[in-house]
Amino acid sequence: MKLYQVRKGQFVYYNNELHRVYGVKPMYKQSVHIIRLRDLTQQLTKSASVEKVKPKELDSFIFNHKAYTLSRDRKAEVGDYVLIHNPMPDSLDTYSLNEIDLVETVDKQGVVTSNSHGIKHNEYLLMVPGRANGSTSIDYQNSEGVDAENLQDADSNDLHNQNNEHFPAIGDIYKNDEGYESMVVALKRGTVYLGGGLELSQEELRNSAKWEFLYNLLDK
Amino acid sequence: MDRKKLNENIVFILSLLLTLIFIVWGVFFTDNLAKVTDTIYNGSIDYLGWVYLGATLFFVIFSIYLLFSRYGDIRLGKKTDKPDFNTASWLAMLFGAGMGIGIVYWSVAEPVTHYTTPPYGKGYTIDAANTAMKYTFFHWGLDPWAIYTVIGLALAFFQYNKKLPAAISSAFHPVLGERIYGPIGKTIDILSIFATVFGIATSLGLGAMQVTAGMHAIFGVPNELFVQLIVIAVATVLFIISINTGLEKGIQFLSNAAMILSFAIMLLILIVGPTMTIIKVFFNTTGLYISDFIHMSLRLRPFGEGEWIASWTLFYWAWWIAWAPFVGMFIARVSKGRTVREFVIGVLIVPTLGTCLWMSIFGGSALEIVQNTGNHDLAKYITENVSLAIFTFFDYLPLSSVLSILGFAVVAIYYITVADTATFVLGMLSEGGTLNPSNKIKMTWGVIQSALAAVLLLAGGLNVLQTASIAAALPFALIMIVMCFSLLKGLKSEIGEKPREPRGRF
Numbered sequence: 001m002k003l004y005q006v007r008k009g010q011f012v013y014y015n016n017e018l019h020r021v022y023g024v025k026p027m028y029k030q031s032v033h034i035i036r037l038r039d040l041t042q043q044l045t046k047s048a049s050v051e052k053v054k055p056k057e058l059d060s061f062i063f064n065h066k067a068y069t070l071s072r073d074r075k076a077e078v079g080d081y082v083l084i085h086n087p088m089p090d091s092l093d094t095y096s097l098n099e100i101d102l103v104e105t106v107d108k109q110g111v112v113t114s115n116s117h118g119i120k121h122n123e124y125l126l127m128v129p130g131r132a133n134g135s136t137s138i139d140y141q142n143s144e145g146v147d148a149e150n151l152q153d154a155d156s157n158d159l160h161n162q163n164n165e166h167f168p169a170i171g172d173i174y175k176n177d178e179g180y181e182s183m184v185v186a187l188k189r190g191t192v193y194l195g196g197g198l199e200l201s202q203e204e205l206r207n208s209a210k211w212e213f214l215y216n217l218l219d220k
Numbered sequence: 221m222d223r224k225k226l227n228e229n230i231v232f233i234l235s236l237l238l239t240l241i242f243i244v245w246g247v248f249f250t251d252n253l254a255k256v257t258d259t260i261y262n263g264s265i266d267y268l269g270w271v272y273l274g275a276t277l278f279f280v281i282f283s284i285y286l287l288f289s290r291y292g293d294i295r296l297g298k299k300t301d302k303p304d305f306n307t308a309s310w311l312a313m314l315f316g317a318g319m320g321i322g323i324v325y326w327s328v329a330e331p332v333t334h335y336t337t338p339p340y341g342k343g344y345t346i347d348a349a350n351t352a353m354k355y356t357f358f359h360w361g362l363d364p365w366a367i368y369t370v371i372g373l374a375l376a377f378f379q380y381n382k383k384l385p386a387a388i389s390s391a392f393h394p395v396l397g398e399r400i401y402g403p404i405g406k407t408i409d410i411l412s413i414f415a416t417v418f419g420i421a422t423s424l425g426l427g428a429m430q431v432t433a434g435m436h437a438i439f440g441v442p443n444e445l446f447v448q449l450i451v452i453a454v455a456t457v458l459f460i461i462s463i464n465t466g467l468e469k470g471i472q473f474l475s476n477a478a479m480i481l482s483f484a485i486m487l488l489i490l491i492v493g494p495t496m497t498i499i500k501v502f503f504n505t506t507g508l509y510i511s512d513f514i515h516m517s518l519r520l521r522p523f524g525e526g527e528w529i530a531s532w533t534l535f536y537w538a539w540w541i542a543w544a545p546f547v548g549m550f551i552a553r554v555s556k557g558r559t560v561r562e563f564v565i566g567v568l569i570v571p572t573l574g575t576c577l578w579m580s581i582f583g584g585s586a587l588e589i590v591q592n593t594g595n596h597d598l599a600k601y602i603t604e605n606v607s608l609a610i611f612t613f614f615d616y617l618p619l620s621s622v623l624s625i626l627g628f629a630v631v632a633i634y635y636i637t638v639a640d641t642a643t644f645v646l647g648m649l650s651e652g653g654t655l656n657p658s659n660k661i662k663m664t665w666g667v668i669q670s671a672l673a674a675v676l677l678l679a680g681g682l683n684v685l686q687t688a689s690i691a692a693a694l695p696f697a698l699i700m701i702v703m704c705f706s707l708l709k710g711l712k713s714e715i716g717e718k719p720r721e722p723r724g725r726f
Contacts, residue, residue: 090657091471091641092553094304104383109656116297116380116556118655179716215300 005047006032009087009097012050013141014043018061019050020098038062038139053138055085055098057125060135063100068127069135075121076103076111082124084117093117100127168192168205171217177210183217231406232650232661235413239668246675254680257687268694269520269529272537275697277517280366282704283568286373291711292561296373297380303557307566313554314567315574316479320634321427322539323360323578324482324627329609331356331583332590332602339519339528344596349587353505356583358516359533360575361509362568364540369567370700371548374707376555376563381714385653386552388412388545388699394709395702411695412545413649417669418692419542420642424673427635428452429607434628437611438621449674456670459640463662471640478633485626486581492618493585497592501584502577509576535690541700542693549645560711582613589616642669 101113334352389405647657
């Protein structure tokens with residue numbers, strides 16, 4: 001595949017696995033910057049090593065440890081993930097091809113996502129959780145020779161991002177309903193130790209009515 | 221149309237009606253419109269000048285306060301949000317957004333006009349040249365960018381941090397609460413649309429005059445009103461096609477091209493023009509601008525004719541305010557993920573330096589030709605036909621044909637991109653701040669803004685354009701003052717009101 005054919009946003013196969021191109025830097029040796037959709041790890045590569053794939057309705061793939069099927073059956077609702085497969089941005093919009101966004105509000109014309117993108121209904125495919133009957137898996141270019149465990153969908157014991165919930169990690173800053181902010185300083189089995197001598201169970205901390213996750217110190 | 225639908229579209233319908241009344245008035249009662257705007261213009265000198273001057277100076281002080289305040293660390297968006305654009309592209313976009321057609325139109329004409337007819341003292345002198353540059357810096361420096369800082373920050377903050385719609389009324393949530401969705405909020409949105417339509421129409425009118433002048437200079441097309449109207453019509457068809465065919469990506473590409481071409485022209489003149497004079501002008505005028513800033517900001521003539529102030533300073537302040545919702549919306553869209561401090565430095569300080577450099581290059585070179593090499597002819601040509609100013613000036617430089625073609629391309633591209641982006645912003649504003657304005661509404665605004673620009677040109681060209689924007693922007697100036705307090709309230713709630721640490725020892 002030639003460099004001039006690689007575009008930001010394209011889905012590509014690299015090392016047999018599904019990735020998304022998040023940047024193309026023509027002057028660099030490793031000019032194609034990609035992110036593996038399965039676990040969001042980043043890679044640098046050359047245009048010759050990637051093979052384009054165009055996602056369409058009824059394709060399914062794993063995004064951030066969870067399986068989704070692309071669908072056009074219904075309009076997106078709040079909390080759904082959408083894949084912007086047909087971007088027609090207005091002059092002030094900043095989204096690009098195949099961005100995956102979380103729907104925050106829905107209006108007559110389209111949806112507004114958590115990244116403040118206004119997307120019309122004909123610009124996206126809905127990402128329905130799970131693999132629908134009759135869907136085609138596009139996770140691998142060639143399924144032969146892939147480890148059986150990798151072929152299986154996200155293990156239900158995988159604690160990451162089930163229902164998109166955030167699990168406490170050291171360095172997380174939380175805020176409670178009284179405006180008190182505190183950092184996770186230690187974790188021991190189900191108990192979370194916050195700065196200021198607070199001890200809570202994971203369930204208590206994940207009660208969104210009382211505690212809100214703000215950010216992780218390492219993300220700043 | 222049923223009641224619910226009418227209520228949903230009330231902002232759009234009322235603002236459209238207001239603008240249409242104005243257009244009909246301009247088409248069928250052209251003389252009357254010119255007379256009324258003239259009366260408003262004279263009234264503005266006596267009665268409104270202090271409002272504009274006071275408000276704009278207040279915006280400068282308020283922006284600088286925000287820069288050093290404890291709100292500087294607040295991030296626009298979530299605490300983990302990263303900026304959408306790298307700093308260099310962000311600054312380039314800000315610079316391009318705020319000035320567009322105007323900076324090309326006035327960069328030569330304004331300094332030379334001030335030089336021939338200064339605000340005080342004798343024309344055609346060294347003092348007049350210094351004063352001319354100082355006032356050009358003043359009109360294009362901190363004040364307009366402070367206006368954009370206030371409105372851009374308010375829009376971004378309430379949109380990203382408070383999750384409110386992308387409408388001007390959202391900025392009043394701390395003051396009005398849920399009433400922003402009621403009649404008061406809708407009135408604010410209608411006034412902001414009205415001001416925006418006039419600000420855009422003024423720009424499109426200037427743009428049409430300059431595109432025609434460019435075609436006259438390069439291809440020998442007659443420089444007449446009839447051609448200006450054809451330019452408006454062709455541009456309207458072009459951006460309406462772009463709205464309907466999803467060519468917006470192309471518009472974004474054009475907008476970047478205009479920016480690159482602008483920088484190319486600037487560098488080219490810096491190299492082929494009088495480089496040393498330009499550098500001296502930049503330093504000297506920066507000094508004069510800083511030392512005389514307060515006097516210029518509050519200068520009114522209680523004991524004399526205030527016509528110069530009205531036709532320059534007041535017009536600019538009104539024009540910037542009329543432009544503010546449009547530019548503010550744009551700045552807010554591209555600034556997500558920046559902190560308040562970064563935002564103020566990026567929107568107030570950097571573009572001010574950029575525009576001052578631009579003005580030094582264009583104005584300094586033109587004044588060098590007129591004052592130091594004694595080419596008084598150039599001054600005469602420029603003041604006789606302001607739209608042609610930049611092309612007349614290029615004739616006196618090496619590579620004049622290259623510069624003229626580049627200059628023409630920049631104006632033509634700016635014209636299309638501003639008109640196109642304006643339809644999007646007006647669509648958002650008239651549909652309660654939605655990020656998905658319908659194509660029908662965008663097209664309606666596209667036609668309306670072009671029609672208004674045409675009517676204002678028919679009614680008397682530049683003077684009527686200027687006066688109309690002065691009149692339309694006044695209510696919005698008052699709205700913006702309240703917006704500052706509202707923003708402050710919002711920022712306070714964001715950091716949580718903590719009692720200040722007691723000072724001193726106990």
